[in-house]
Amino acid sequence: MSEGNQTSVTEFILTGFPGLHLEYYGLVSAVLFVVYLITVIANASVLFLFATNRSLRKPMYYIILNLTVCDLLFSTTTLPKIISRYWFQSGNISFLACFVQMYLVHYFGSVNSFILFLMAFDRYLAICHPLRYSNVLKNSTVLILSITAWVVAIAANSAMVIRAYPLPYCASNIINHCYCDHIGVTILACTDRTPYAFSAFVCAMITLLGPLAFIIFSYCSILIAVSKIADLQNISKSLSTCTTQLIIISLYYLPRCFVYLASNVGLRFSADVRIVVIMFYSLGPPMINPIIYCLRSKEMRECLWKQFYRRIMPQKGHVSAISNR
Template identity: 40%
Template sequence: MANESASLYFVIVGFSGLQEKFYPVFGSLMFCVYSISLCANSLVIGLVLWKKQLHQPMYIIIANLAMSDLLFDTTTLPKIMSKYWFGTDSISFSACFLQMAFVHTLNCLDSLTLLLMAFDRYVAICKPLRYHAIISSRTAIFLCLAAWFAAASVGTFVMTWALPLPYCGPNRVKSFFCFLAPVAVLSCVDSSPIRKNGLYAGLIMHMGPFSLIVVSYIIVITSICALSRLDNWQKALNTCITHWFVITIFYIPRIVDYGYHAQVLPNPDITALMICIYSYVPHISSPIIFCLRNKEIKKSLESFSKLGISRRRFKPR
């Protein structure tokens, strides 16, 4: 069916219950979130590229996650800040669907990257003698590129579900950005089958990797408990704790959101709040957790800071 959109733009609603006097405050909060994400994720990517000792599979995967999070925030947050600071809440028809493709692609990429991270830890702990034979830096890069290709395919495919629908009625997107469910519901025809397919696709792309991650870490924990020496037990456990933090803050809010949407009439403002939590909290938390808890990244960060201080100290006048 040809697209019969009566308008050439959509309106981003965000928090419908938020009073206008609080718009600048919320816009400033989103600016802080974006600034932290931009600095923290860029720092992680820069450190992995700069330090040769970080040219290892685990850090390549971490940098891939940081790149995905940075792109997601750059795709969505400037528009949110523009809405609450300047009142420009409209987004063109083409820009909305382009944003939709990026949102679904990068969400899927995060999930696949966390799966790669769990696979790396599984091999490192359960098959330590064969680790370098199974996972090399080239293999990690190839797996990351494969994850990008798979995620882009999913994001493009999901976007093409909503694009052909006729949009000739309401144009208010009850979310902070364009993705399948709040856009498809604005169609002039019944879009419930497409929205259900989108929900099933989300469950597969998130709960599928999450299930494999849980299974892999059950095996890892069993292997850790089987270690005879206490120092080996502690060292192996410490390498996993950081990943558990990141996996928890990424998946748990999404599981809660899926359960909440099982209700007949979910509150749109609560839905928007959940979207904010599971979209942006992991993006600012993950790089901070990696920098604080990962010894190699922490050492590289300290050496980078010392290098900057020494350059300022000995700068010729």
């Protein structure tokens, strides 16, 4: 079929979880709303801690700040629409809005991957080249690298969406997903999508496997460096500084790699199982990451406790003053 002006689709319909029965719509929408609420509160709390505590103005926390902003924006891009799908039975999304959401989903995913690369780079320098850390990774350096990550992701994902937008969409408009993504949308085109899938493949290689390759290299180097340390206490201290980042990186990459590998070796899942896994690795980390920061980082725990202490003590003082009257 030629690719003339054949697009008759004016809107798409997001199915969400295809096999979900109507009686569970309220429950699912409530769960998703709670997930979004926790995500917003947790990430906003990290932003507040960073804004009110000068002790967090360090390279590692600037990297966490970028990840926090990215997680918050990604969840805001995806969750409100799927919540309305089940809360108000409104799964319709306009043609243009779908492509805007597609772009933002892949854009924030790419930025997230680049920020995880910076996190691994931070630990690599701190453990493998500790004497050069303060000279190489300054706040200004992190700022430049962070801006680069956000800008590079624009170019990496623009080509993918620009090539997908003009395709002729003249058949089904039902997207078997909770949000618009490249595969879910372009599979509905009335043409062979193979040539257009190549740009998406290249984008995935650059934004996912590129940072992942360095992350693997950096942590292998860290393990080698730590193995040469004779003092057991120093080994434990060095590894503990990596634990937080390893948990965050694992939550982001392991489920993705599992889905990609499973599809390549012929392991098939039902549509519902596949979407549940995708939603887990898409929406789980933005909600869990801030909790991990605060539990694993001593400085962030102390800042959080100070904020809590400031809120509690004035109330106690106010009660004591009333009781002494």
